[in-house]
Amino acid sequence: MESIHFDIALSGTYWSRQPEYSVLVNDTEYDSGPAGKLASVSFTAELAANTEHVLKIRLLNKTPLDTITDNNVIVQDMLLNIHNIRINQVDIGLLLWSHSRYWLDSPRMINGQITAYLDRCVNLGWNGTYEFKFTTPFYHWLLDNL
DSSP, X not given: XXXXXXXXXXXXXXXXXXXXEEEEETTEEEEEEEXXXXXXXXXXXXXXXXXXXXXXXXXXXXXXXGOEEETTEEEEOOEEEXXXXXXXXXXXXTHHHHTEEEEEEEEEEETTEEEEEEEXXXXXXXXXXXXXXXXXXXXXXXXXHO
């Protein structure tokens, strides 16, 4: 087992209702709640060694009423923003984008194609799950992926 400590900085962009989030590792929930202007999530997980793990950050409560448009231009919206992830005191930096995938709860028409996910997305605008995969031992994975 390896103790992995996570520090995650989130924020909500909203005009009416705050976005609700949930943070999980390997489908075990460690934190949830409203993401106001800034939310800090900090926890330690005991993870099996030499195994792939998945950090998930979910946007849970967006409805069509949370997006206001004017002439097909979004003027007010709800977003869950992932600003930073630190794992064992290490800021993962650009890996936040390059090693993640945002799975949409419902496939969407984006740029003329129906898609179920977006790569390199840290501003969650639809209900769905941001996933960041890594293996343990974490420092070995980090050295291999920098």
